[in-house]
Amino acid sequence: MxxxxxxxxxxxxxxxxxxxxxxxxxxxxxxxxxxxxxxxxxxxxxxxxxxxxxxxxxxxxxxxxxxxxxxxxxxxxxxxxxxxNAPDPKEKQLRFCDLENRSPCSWLFKDPKFIMWQTNFGGLLEIQGASGTGKTVISSMIIEQLFKDQASLNDINSTAIAYFYFDFTDLDKQSVENALRRLVLQLSRQSPVPYATLAQHYDSCKGQTVPTYLELLVILEKLLRILGRTYLVLDALNECKTEDHDRVVHLIHRMSEWSDIQLHVLVTSQPLDIFEKMFLSLKKLSRIRIHADTASDDIRLYISNELASKSELRRWKPEWGQIMNYITQKSAGMFRLAYCLLEQLKECVRLYDLQEALDSLPDNLHDIYARPLRSIPKKHLSDVHRLLHWLVFSERPLTLAQLEDTIAFDFSDSKHYTFDPRRRPKCGVFMKWLLVLVSIQPSNPWESMLSLDGLYRGDCTVRLAHSSVQDYLLLEQEKHPSSCISCPVHVIKEAAHRLTAQTCVCYLLHFSDHPLDATTFPNYPLATYVAKNWWYHLQRCSDRAVLSPLTMGLLEAGSDQYTALNRLDWNPYISDPNWQSCLNPPLYLCAILGYIEGVKFLLEGGSDANAVGVHFNNIVSTAVQAASTRGHLAIVHLLLQSGADVNTESSDGTTALQVASKNGHIEVVQLLLEKGADVNMKGSDGTALQLASAKGHLEITSLLLEKDADVNVDGRDGTPLQQASDEGHTEIVQLLLDKGADVNAAGDGTALQVASKKGHIEIVRLLLHKGADVNVNGSDGTALHVASAEGHLEITSLLLEKGADVNAQSRRYGSALHWATEKGHIEIVKLLLDMGADINAQVGWNGPALQLASEGGHIEIVRLLLEKGADINAQAGWFRNGTTAWQCAWENGHTNIVKLLFKHGAIPSVTEARQAPRRRASPSSTKCNASGSSSEGEDDDWETGF
Structure with a gap:
C-alpha cells in the first residue's frame, strides 16, 4: 500500500x-x-x-x-x-435531520448553560434525560446548528466540528475506540494540512496495525492543538458497551484536562451511576437535565405538526385540541411516548373509537410495548420471541431475510437445531405485531420497503426502534411496574446468547451436506453473517462447554462445513481454484478467536500445538503467536503447556513476545518470559523492548528491562530511546535513560533530533538535561534544522539557548534559516536572524534564503530578509543555474514579490530579461503563503516589460 x-x-x-x-x-x-x-x-x-x-x-x-x-x-x-475502518455517523445524522416534524429544540438554544458552552473558551456540557426524551434528536439539531454557524460565519478554517452517535443496535457503534477513530478522521480532514497527523502515524507503523486507544488519544490531542476551537458531540454515552464504561470515564476526564485547548465537548446520556460519579468529579462541567416540563412547548409543537401532516390524524381536526391535551399530559415530556400514542390514534376510524382510545391511552412505554406482544397468537409466540432475541443481541442490524432465516429451524431437539428453509415465514408477516417495537428501513433511501405484491422486501434492515424497547425486553419480570400490563415475552441475556450461538453453528452445519454453489447466497441470506459472527455469540455464552461437541463438528478439518465456514468468512466470491490450500487449521482459528474450549478439545484430540496459519497481511504465524497478538492469556498458557515453541518466528520474523509487547498485553508478556521467551530476539520491527517503547507501554518496557533487555539495541527504526522520543512517550524516555540508554546514539537521527522534529518539548528538555549533543548532524540535519523546518518555535529557542550552531549546514538542505524560510515559518526566521544566522549563506543546491522565500511566495519573509540586508541580486547554486530571487518569484507567478524586489533594487541580468516571458499572472499560478493568504493581491494585473 x-x-x-x-x-x-x-x-x-x-x-x-x-x-x-x-x-x-x-x-x-x-x-x-x-x-x-x-x-x-x-x-x-x-x-x-x-x-x-x-x-x-x-x-x-x-x-x-x-x-x-x-x-x-x-x-x-x-x-x-x-x-x-471506523463506523460513519453521517447516515444517522442525515436520518435525524430528515425526520418529519423534528423538535426545534428552541428551549435548548435559549438555555444560558448551552450559550456559555458554545461561546466560552471551552468546556464540557452534559444533556441528561430519561429514555425517550429526545436526546438523539437534540444532538442532531446541535450538530446541524454548529455547521450552520460555521457556514454563516465563513468560519470553516477556524472552527472544527466532529461527532459520533453511540448506538445500541450496532456493536461497532458501541466502542469508544471506534468513536475515537471516527473523531480523528473527521478532525484530520479539517486540519490545515489534511490528514498529515494521521499519515505520520500510518507511516510509523507502515499501515500494519491500527492505533490503540491510548495512541488515538495522543493523535486526538495533537489534532486539537493544531485546529484551535473545536466542537465534539458524543451522543448516547449510555449506549456504549458496558465493558467500555470505564473507558468513557477516562476519555472525558482526559479531555477535561486539556484546559489550554479551545475544546467544547457536549455529551448526552441517560442517568447511569458510573457517569454520575464521573461528572460530579469534574470541575468545569455544566449539566442540563431534561424534565417533564423542559420541552413541553416543543412537545406541543411536535403534536400539532403531526396532526396537520398525517392523513390518518387530519380527519379529526375538530378534536385536535382534545388530542393535544391528552397526548401532552400522557407523554410527560417524552417524545418517544408522544410518537407511540399518536400511532395508536391512527387506527381510529370512528369518533367513538377515538374517544375510547383517548380514554384508555397508557402513560408509559411499558404498556405501549406490551399491547401488540399480547396480541400475538400462541402458535407464533415462540418464533417472535426468538426474533426478539436476535434483534437485541445481533452483532449488527440484520436484514429482514436474514432475520427470518434465524427461525427457519426445527427446534424440537434442544441439542441440535436443524435448519429447514421451508420454515421461513413469508416476507415480514411477523412484523405486524412488532411495528411499534422495530424500525424497518429500505436498503436504499430512494427505494420502497414493499415489493409489488405488497410484502416487505427481504433486503430491508430491521432494528429495534428505540433503546427503550431494548430496556423493556431485558427488564426482569419482577421489576416491571405493578401497574403496567405484564410482558408476554422476556429476553434473558444468557439464554439469548446460547440461542444465537447455537443457531449460528447449526446453520453452518447445514452446509455439511449442502456444499456451496452459485445459489448459496440468495438461498441462504444469513450465511455470511453466521460465518463471521458465530464465535462472537459463542464467546458470550456462559455454557460454551455444553456447545463444544456441536462446535467441534463445525471445526472438523477438511469437512464441507469447515470449508464453508472459512470461505464465507474469508471471501465468498473468491475465484482462485487453489484457495482451499490457504485454510487455517481449526486450532489456529480457535486460538486467534479466543475460543478456549475449542483449543482444549482440539489439543485433546491430537492437534499440533505448533499449528501455523495465515493472519493479518498474509503473515504466517503459529497459534501461540496468534493468541499472543490478541491477548488471549489462557490460550497462550494452554498452548505452551502442550508443547508450543515460545520462540518460533513468524514469516515476517516476529515472535510471540514481540507481538504481545507491541499490543500491550502485559500478562501475556509476563507468561512468555516465564516460559523462556528470548527477550533480545530481533524481528523485522525490532526487539520486544523497541516495540513496547514505540507503542508507549510503560509497564511492559519496565518488565522487559528487568529481564535484561538490551536498552541500546539498534534497528530499522532506531533504538528504544529514539522510538520513544519519536512517539512522545516521556515516561518511557525517562525510564530508558535511567537504565543506561545512550542519549546520543545515532542512526538516521538521534533521540534529540526526532523529539525536536515531532515537537515533544518535554522530551527535548529531558534529553538535553541528560547530556544530548545539540549539534549532532544526521540525515535530516541537526535538531535545530528539523525543529525550524517543522515550525516548533519554543524548541528552536531552547536549542539555541543550549548552544545549537545557528549556521550549521545539513548534508543537503543548508542551514536552519533555509529550512524555516522554505516552510514559511516567519517567527522562527526572525529568531534565527536575531541569533546571528548568516542571511546570505548558500544552501548547497538552491541558493540563499531570499531565493527560497521568493520561490515559495512568502512575501512577509521576503520583506524581513530585505530589511535585514539580504543580497537582492545573489545567485542561486548550480541546481538553479544561477537564478536570482527575482527570477524565482517570476517563474512561480508571484508578481507582487517581483514588484517588491524591483522596488528594493533587483537588477535582472540580460539573460534573465530575455528568458522571462512577458505575461500576466494567472489565477492558476497563484500560490499561498504560510498563513494561507494569497501571494497575489492588488498587483495581480501588474505587468513587467523589458
Missing amino acids: ENPANTRKAMDSGSININVERLNLMGGAGGPGGQATHSGNGGPGGLGEGARIFGRAQNVTINNNSDSNRILDTVLEAKLEQWL
Missing part, C-alpha cells in the same frame, strides 16, 4: 507522479447529488454505470495546485478510511 505520509510530502514539491493501485472502484460515475445539508452531505446522486477499475495500476501525473491537492486528499482519505 502506498505511503500516505509520502503522498502528502510530495504535494509540497511541484509536480508528482503517483501510482494508483488497488482502488477497487465499485461503480461508475453517478448523477449529481442533492444540495448539501449543514451536516456536510448532499442528497443521493444518480445510479453509476457499473464497476470499471479493479486493481489496475495507473500512473497519474499531478501538478501542485488546488485541484491536484483535492485529488491527493481524496486518495489519502480513502486509504486512511480503509485503515481505521
